[in-house]
Amino acid sequence: MNHVxxxxxxxxxxxxxxGVRLTxxxxxxxxxxxxxxxxxxAYELVDFCTRHYGQTMPAMSVYRxxxxxxxxxxVHKLSLANKYVACAHISCGHAHTVPQFLICRQCSKVKEISxxxxxxxxxxxxxxxxxFKLVTTQLEMNCLCEGCVAQxx
Amino acid sequence: MNHVxxxxxxxxxxxxxxGVRLTxxxxxxxxxxxxxxxxxxAYELVDFCTRHYGQTMPAMSVYRxxxxxxxxxxVHKLSLANKYVACAHISCGHAHTVPQFLICRQCSKVKEISxxxxxxxxxxxxxxxxxFKLVTTQLEMNCLCEGCVAQxx
DNA sequence: AGCTGTCATGTTACAACATATCATTTGCGG
DNA sequence: CCGCAAATGATATGTTGTAACATGACAGCT
Ligand SMILES: [Zn+2]
Ligand SMILES: [Zn+2]
Ligand SMILES: [Zn+2]
Ligand SMILES: [Zn+2]
Numbered sequence: 372m373n374h375v376x377x378x379x380x381x382x383x384x385x386x387x388x389x390g391v392r393l394t395x396x397x398x399x400x401x402x403x404x405x406x407x408x409x410x411x412x413a414y415e416l417v418d419f420c421t422r423h424y425g426q427t428m429p430a431m432s433v434y435r436x437x438x439x440x441x442x443x444x445x446v447h448k449l450s451l452a453n454k455y456v457a458c459a460h461i462s463c464g465h466a467h468t469v470p471q472f473l474i475c476r477q478c479s480k481v482k483e484i485s486x487x488x489x490x491x492x493x494x495x496x497x498x499x500x501x502x503f504k505l506v507t508t509q510l511e512m513n514c515l516c517e518g519c520v521a522q523x524x
Numbered sequence: 525m526n527h528v529x530x531x532x533x534x535x536x537x538x539x540x541x542x543g544v545r546l547t548x549x550x551x552x553x554x555x556x557x558x559x560x561x562x563x564x565x566a567y568e569l570v571d572f573c574t575r576h577y578g579q580t581m582p583a584m585s586v587y588r589x590x591x592x593x594x595x596x597x598x599v600h601k602l603s604l605a606n607k608y609v610a611c612a613h614i615s616c617g618h619a620h621t622v623p624q625f626l627i628c629r630q631c632s633k634v635k636e637i638s639x640x641x642x643x644x645x646x647x648x649x650x651x652x653x654x655x656f657k658l659v660t661t662q663l664e665m666n667c668l669c670e671g672c673v674a675q676x677x
Numbered sequence: 678a679g680c681t682g683t684c685a686t687g688t689t690a691c692a693a694c695a696t697a698t699c700a701t702t703t704g705c706g707g
Numbered sequence: 708c709c710g711c712a713a714a715t716g717a718t719a720t721g722t723t724g725t726a727a728c729a730t731g732a733c734a735g736c737t
Pocket of ligand 3: 597600610611612613620623636
């Protein structure tokens with residue numbers, strides 16, 4: 372039982388606990404995101420599933436499945452890049468707080484982090500001063516990953 | 525000379541200073557963004573220009589013009605919403621630093637603010653700790669504006 | 678077994694967002 | 708006026724995402 376299958380197992384438990392089903396197709400999409408160590412677009416997932424599981428995966432299904440997985444917090448949507456990424460914390464037990472995402476603009480690698488609550492609070496304060504209200508503290512930031520920084524140098 | 529025209533005037537000066545031309549079409553697109561007090565999609569701008577200036581504005585042109593205006597810092601692209609907004613500081617003389625954007629998810633109103641350098645520094649530090657590098661401190665945050673908060677209540 | 682309701686998936690069509698490429702026009706210096 | 712470069716026009720195509728309705732799978736009931 373490899374790394375990916377282990378995470379899928381956890382995801383399945385989690386779904387069972389919520390009274391929803393992690394079907395075969397849903398597993399395929401989730402597995403695609405897990406085995407890729409970067410964010411993928413919906414259509415990249417279509418290609419992955421079609422190539423990998425030997426039957427065409429309709430784009431519509433992928434979108435529906437991504438919506439389901441996002442709802443279950445197994446997947447996060449990155450609006451900054453129009454891509455999707457597997458949650459980095461499916462297996463680690465600890466409660467899932469609102470994450471922040473560092474997205475490599477070069478290679479789409481993504482790091483899911485938790486910024487200091489104090490920093491978040493300062494941000495929220497700045498927003499309030501401007502007369503707006505944050506609807507989520509999920510942030511997405513344009514970055515370069517270690518590998519791509521090294522390569523650029 | 526109304527508000528919009530005044531800003532366009534400033535923009536024209538700025539372009540002249542950079543040795544580039546703010547043509548009629550470019551003025552039309554910029555004016556569309558200025559008179560709207562919210563972010564607009566490229567195709568909303570197509571509609572605006574076509575309706576407002578009596579000749580069809582091809583989508584292709586709008587994209588080219590937005591690219592130009594963005595390059596001149598007269599317009600900002602909001603990736604979080606796939607929309608575009610006029611710079612809030614065209615007329616105010618002071619140098620344009622890297623902005624942060626508060627985007628109302630309800631009505632697309634946008635506030636362009638400057639977050640405390642100290643807060644930005646903390647963010648950058650968190651990113652570095654995760655082994656990534658920020659490529660820009662332009663942030664986009666999902667918010668509700670005052671009006672929409674009031675309405676929701 | 679046959680019926681029925683619910684959730685998941687399939688299929689088709691289209692809307693919305695964005696870029697590529699090549700032709701034509703326009704503004705401007707020489 | 709000529710020739711160049713910048714800007715725009717025209718057409719095609721690629722990418723991302725949703726709407727609407729049909730079909731399939733399965734569980735619980737009669
Ligand atoms: Zn997560
Ligand atoms: Zn990278
Ligand atoms: Zn600005
Ligand atoms: Zn609003």
